[in-house]
Amino acid sequence: xxxxxxxxxxxxxxxxxxATTALAxxxxxxxxxxxxxxxxxSFPKSLDTxxxxxxxxxxxxxxxxxxxxxxxxxxxxxxxxxxQALDAAQNGTxxxxxxxxxxxxxxxxxxxxxxxxxxALNPRGMNxxxxxxxxxxxxxxRGIDVLNEFYHKNGVHGLPCGNTGTQMGGWxxxxxxxxxxxxxxxxxxxxxxxxxxxxxxxxxxQLAGGDVYPALERGTIDAAEWVGPYDDExxxxxxxxxxxxxxxFWEGGPTVNMFFNQAKWDSLPEHYKSLLQTACQAADADMLxxxxxxxxxxxxxxxxxxxxxxxxxxxxxxAAFKASNEYYAEQSAQSxxxxxxxxxxIKFRAEYFLWxxxxxxxxxxxxxxxxxxxxxxxDG
Amino acid sequence: xxxxxxxxxxxxxxxxxxATTALAxxxxxxxxxxxxxxxxxSFPKSLDTxxxxxxxxxxxxxxxxxxxxxxxxxxxxxxxxxxQALDAAQNGTxxxxxxxxxxxxxxxxxxxxxxxxxxALNPRGMNxxxxxxxxxxxxxxRGIDVLNEFYHKNGVHGLPCGNTGTQMGGWxxxxxxxxxxxxxxxxxxxxxxxxxxxxxxxxxxQLAGGDVYPALERGTIDAAEWVGPYDDExxxxxxxxxxxxxxxFWEGGPTVNMFFNQAKWDSLPEHYKSLLQTACQAADADMLxxxxxxxxxxxxxxxxxxxxxxxxxxxxxxAAFKASNEYYAEQSAQSxxxxxxxxxxIKFRAEYFLWxxxxxxxxxxxxxxxxxxxxxxxDG
Numbered sequence: 001x002x003x004x005x006x007x008x009x010x011x012x013x014x015x016x017x018x019a020t021t022a023l024a025x026x027x028x029x030x031x032x033x034x035x036x037x038x039x040x041x042s043f044p045k046s047l048d049t050x051x052x053x054x055x056x057x058x059x060x061x062x063x064x065x066x067x068x069x070x071x072x073x074x075x076x077x078x079x080x081x082x083x084q085a086l087d088a089a090q091n092g093t094x095x096x097x098x099x100x101x102x103x104x105x106x107x108x109x110x111x112x113x114x115x116x117x118x119x120a121l122n123p124r125g126m127n128x129x130x131x132x133x134x135x136x137x138x139x140x141x142r143g144i145d146v147l148n149e150f151y152h153k154n155g156v157h158g159l160p161c162g163n164t165g166t167q168m169g170g171w172x173x174x175x176x177x178x179x180x181x182x183x184x185x186x187x188x189x190x191x192x193x194x195x196x197x198x199x200x201x202x203x204x205x206q207l208a209g210g211d212v213y214p215a216l217e218r219g220t221i222d223a224a225e226w227v228g229p230y231d232d233e234x235x236x237x238x239x240x241x242x243x244x245x246x247x248x249f250w251e252g253g254p255t256v257n258m259f260f261n262q263a264k265w266d267s268l269p270e271h272y273k274s275l276l277q278t279a280c281q282a283a284d285a286d287m288l289x290x291x292x293x294x295x296x297x298x299x300x301x302x303x304x305x306x307x308x309x310x311x312x313x314x315x316x317x318x319a320a321f322k323a324s325n326e327y328y329a330e331q332s333a334q335s336x337x338x339x340x341x342x343x344x345x346i347k348f349r350a351e352y353f354l355w356x357x358x359x360x361x362x363x364x365x366x367x368x369x370x371x372x373x374x375x376x377x378x379d380g
Numbered sequence: 381x382x383x384x385x386x387x388x389x390x391x392x393x394x395x396x397x398x399a400t401t402a403l404a405x406x407x408x409x410x411x412x413x414x415x416x417x418x419x420x421x422s423f424p425k426s427l428d429t430x431x432x433x434x435x436x437x438x439x440x441x442x443x444x445x446x447x448x449x450x451x452x453x454x455x456x457x458x459x460x461x462x463x464q465a466l467d468a469a470q471n472g473t474x475x476x477x478x479x480x481x482x483x484x485x486x487x488x489x490x491x492x493x494x495x496x497x498x499x500a501l502n503p504r505g506m507n508x509x510x511x512x513x514x515x516x517x518x519x520x521x522r523g524i525d526v527l528n529e530f531y532h533k534n535g536v537h538g539l540p541c542g543n544t545g546t547q548m549g550g551w552x553x554x555x556x557x558x559x560x561x562x563x564x565x566x567x568x569x570x571x572x573x574x575x576x577x578x579x580x581x582x583x584x585x586q587l588a589g590g591d592v593y594p595a596l597e598r599g600t601i602d603a604a605e606w607v608g609p610y611d612d613e614x615x616x617x618x619x620x621x622x623x624x625x626x627x628x629f630w631e632g633g634p635t636v637n638m639f640f641n642q643a644k645w646d647s648l649p650e651h652y653k654s655l656l657q658t659a660c661q662a663a664d665a666d667m668l669x670x671x672x673x674x675x676x677x678x679x680x681x682x683x684x685x686x687x688x689x690x691x692x693x694x695x696x697x698x699a700a701f702k703a704s705n706e707y708y709a710e711q712s713a714q715s716x717x718x719x720x721x722x723x724x725x726i727k728f729r730a731e732y733f734l735w736x737x738x739x740x741x742x743x744x745x746x747x748x749x750x751x752x753x754x755x756x757x758x759d760g
Contacts, residue, residue, distance in 0.1 A: 060654070063650075063654035064444060064654050064658060065651065119750075122740065122744055124545075124668065127665070127668075127669045127672070128670075129673070130669075131673075132669055132674075165504075165739070166739040166740040168738075247739040247742040248739060270443075271444055271445065271446045274440070275444040278440040278443075278444060278662045279662070281662035281665055282658045282659070282661035285511075288504065289504075289508045289510075290508075290512050292505065293512035295735050296731040296735040297731065299735050299738065300734070317746055321755075349747075350756040351676040352676050353744075353747045353750070353756060354751055355672075355675050355679050356744060357748050358626050358627070358689065359547060359548050359608065359626045359627040360546040361748065363502060363546045363632045364502055364736060366627075366697055366701075367729075367733045370701065370733070371733040371734055375701075378727050
C-alpha cells in the first residue's frame, strides 16, 4: 500500500501536513500492503475444478488480508492463450500463472517432472515427495526445492497448487487391446506422455481443450485423453468415442502448478510469501478433494450414457513402462536438470510403493470388495 | 490491536492530539490485531508428526500475520492431560485444542465420527466428504458443516487439522489368526474401535501413549495399536510384541481435529477465521504428506528389527465388519446426532469406493506389482 491510498482509506481529508508527518513507516509496514496481481490460467472457466484451483487460492489470500492482496485470475485466452501462461509469467506480462508444467516440454522436457510423467508417483506419493522430500539422510531435499533449482534458472518460482488424482486413460473410438492396435493411432496426448506413446506407435496430437470434441467426432483423431470423469462428462466425449480406458498411467498424480515471476516473488513482503505458500498447499489439497467428490458421481453418469469402461491390457501397460524407462535414461543422459529431478523422484518411488502395499492398500482393497459385494449400499 | 499499541508501534511520540484525531478507525481495522491463543495438544512433543501438526498450523498463522496472531501449542500434560484437551477448549481454559475426536466417546459416541470409526473412509475419501460433501443434490452438505452442527451444541467449532493415513492394526505378542484367538485378548484400543473389538471378544484397554510399552512388556496387555510405522518405531513395540498386523481397519483415514472454544471462535475478526480455515486445510494435508514420507523408511527399519508383518485374516476382517454394522445400527437408533452424521458418511462411502476401483487403484496396483518385481529399484 502506498502512502496516498493509506490516507484515502483512513478517511483523512484535509488533515494535511501534520498527520502526514506524524505517521512513521512502522504503522504502514504493519498493515497488509495493497497488492494486485494478475494470474494467467491455462484453463477455461467451464472446467470449474482445475480452473477453480486458481480462484480458491485467490479467495484464501484475499480473505486473509481483508482484500489487500488480490489475485485476479484470468481464464485461458483472456490475457494470453492457455498454453502460453508460463511465458507470460516468465516475461512479466502477468505476475503469475496457474498451469500444468508439462505443457512446456517444448522448452525442455524437464518441465514435465514438476507435473506428471508416466509411471511416476500417485497423488499422495507426489505430495509426500514435494512437501517433505526423498528418503532423508545426507543431501535429502524436498521435491519443491529440487524443482525450484530448475525453475529459478528459468525466471519463475514454483509451488504446487492442485492435483487431479490419477487420471483416466482417455476415450478411444475403437477398442485397443494390443500394442498393434496403437500403430498409427492419432491421439490427443501432450508432452512426455505423447513422446512415450509415440514410441509405441501412437501419433500424438496437441489440441487445446475446445478443439478435442469436434476432432474426435469428425475422426480427425482416434482418441483423446483429458482428465477424469467429471471434466470428461462436461466435454461430452462419450458420444463420439465411447471406449473409456484406465488408468492414465502417464498421470498417476499430476500436480497443477503455480509459477510466480521471479522478480515479483522476490519483491513480496515475507508474510505474503508465507501466506501464498500456505494457501497454495491448502488449494492443492482442495482441488483433489473436489475431484474425488465430483468424480464419484460422474463415473456412474458416464457409464449410464454408454461409456465402455475397461483397463488397458497388461501388454500395453508393460510396453509403455519399458518405453518410459528407456525414455528416462535418454533424457537423463542429455540433461543434468532432468537427471537430478528424476533421480530424486525414483529414489522415493521405490520406497513409497512398498509402504502403500501394506495398510492403505489392504484397507482400500477390503472396502472395494465390500462395494462390489453390495454391502456398502445405502437405501434411497 | 488497540489504539495505544498502534501509536506506540508507529513511533508517534508527542505528536499528540492532532495525529490522534486524524487517525480514523479504518486505518486501525486494516492491521492484523495482536491475539495470542493457547492450544492444548493431546500429543507429546516426541511424536513430531501428530504433535507437529499443531506447530505447523501455528507457524503458518504467525508468519502470515507477522507474528500478530500467535497460537502457543502446549504438549499433553503441560496445561491439561492429553485426553482432557477437548474439555479445556469447551470450558475456556484454553482457546483451542489439537486432538482426535474419538478420545471423547465417553461424552458421546458421536464424537468418533469426526475422526475415524471402523470401515469408514480412507484419507482421500474422508477429506472429499469433509471439504466438499456427500453426493450432492437437495440437502447435500459438506462433512465439516454436518459435524459442526453437533460440535456447536457442545461449545466448540471444529476443523480438520491432520490425517495419519490408514493406520496399522497394531502389535500382538502372539499370532492372531481367528476370531477365537481374540477371546479375552487385552488390547490397548480406544473408543468405538474398542467397543467393536469388544463384540469380538477383545477386552479393550485405555492407556496413554507412555504407558503402553511397559504394559506390553510385562504382559499386562497382549496387544496395542498406536498409529503407523514412524511413530511405532519410536515407541519400540517391536521388541516386546513383534506380530505387526495390518490394516487398522478402525482407522482407514483418521482425521486429527482442531476444536476452538465457540465464544473465542465467534469473537475472531473474519480475516483471522478465514486464515485459520486455510491454514488448517494446509496443515491437514501436510501431516499426511509427512507421514507418507516418514513411514516409507520406518517400515523397512521395523522389519529389519524383527517385525512380523502380516494382514489380518479374512475371518477377522469379516467378523469385525459385521460387528461394526450392528454397532452403527444400534447407535443410530439411540442418537439422532450419530444417525445424521453416519448416514452422510455412508452415503458418500458407497460411491467413493466404486470410483477408487478405477483409475487410482489400477495405477497403484500396477506400480506395486513393479515394486514387487524389483523394477522400481534404484542403485545405491
